[in-house]
Amino acid sequence: MRFSLTAAFIGATALISTVSADFYNRLNVDDALFLFVDHQTGLMNLVQDYNPDTYLNNVMGLAESAKYFNVPTILTTSREDGPNGIMLPELKSLFPNSTYIARPGQINAWDDKRFVKVCNQKDR
Known part of the structure; x- marks a missing residue:
């Protein structure tokens, strides 16, 4: 039986990956937040990567994953009265009690003080 350098590398990689898994904090539902930013009907038409x-x-x-795991969710839109259109109705109806911020025109959601405040709250 011949021991190859490739097998040694694969074995060492597997060993390292199991040891290093203990050195980081895993994702925790209690520390997570879903942000749905500008998922709007008008903007959906601009997506060219997918139909x-x-x-x-x-x-x-x-969105269904966020709902299933009961993760706090924030919805925000920009200029709903313009060509961006309204929030995707399916998305909005899935989270009727979630925080919803209709930004009056800020392209970057982080420029809206209300959005930043809600994202930084510990209790959502």
Whole structure:
């Protein structure tokens, strides 16, 4: 039986990965927050990487995960009265009691003081 350098490398990598797993903090639902920023009907039409149905399914799959794990969720939109359109109705109806911030026009959500305040709260 021949012991190869590749097998040694794979074994060492496996050993290192199991040891290093103890040195970081794992994700915890209690320390998590989902932010749905600008998932709007008008902006959905600008996505070119996916067709609209695939994009909506991906967003809703992520949203369903947040709902399933009962993770606090914040929804925010920019300029709903303009071409960006309203928040995706499916998304908004999934989180009827979540914090919802309709930004009047700030492109960057972090420029809205209300959004920053809600994201920094410990109790959501």
